[in-house]
Amino acid sequence: MFHALVISNDAPLVVKLVDVVSGMGGSARGPASSVEAGLSFLETETFDIVLHDVDMEGPAQNRIDRALAHKFIPVVMMSRYPPLYSAAAFPAYAHLRKPFDEAALETTLRSLLGLGGRAVVDPAEAVPSVAGKP
Numbered sequence: 001m002f003h004a005l006v007i008s009n010d011a012p013l014v015v016k017l018v019d020v021v022s023g024m025g026g027s028a029r030g031p032a033s034s035v036e037a038g039l040s041f042l043e044t045e046t047f048d049i050v051l052h053d054v055d056m057e058g059p060a061q062n063r064i065d066r067a068l069a070h071k072f073i074p075v076v077m078m079s080r081y082p083p084l085y086s087a088a089a090f091p092a093y094a095h096l097r098k099p100f101d102e103a104a105l106e107t108t109l110r111s112l113l114g115l116g117g118r119a120v121v122d123p124a125e126a127v128p129s130v131a132g133k134p
Helices: 011-023 035-044 061-071 102-112
Strands: 003-007 027-032 049-053 075-079 093-097
Touching (some): 003 011, 003 035, 011 027, 011 049
Parallel strands (some): 003 027, 003 049, 075 093
């Protein structure tokens, strides 16, 4: 069993994340609906992985990024945009570009948790461009 922290204020995304984690036999804590709430969870509890919706902007965004990097916790960062983070800053991280399906999330979780599978860096990369446009 693994313990995941969900940091997101997007209700449909939270439902998807919790369903996948639970379906894999894990437990999901949260959701932390603000960066500050996520920091509070990280200060008081231990997690095996963090599922972080980076589209949540706010003054504490840089603080949570630093907290995650220093705790050496695997992180799945989710965003509507291409990755903004480097593997050097987050050695055990993956980026899922929203929207993504449950299978991509499960494969990524398995990879980062050492349960088998390969992390999906960006499923949109596999989509061919149309008329020369990405």
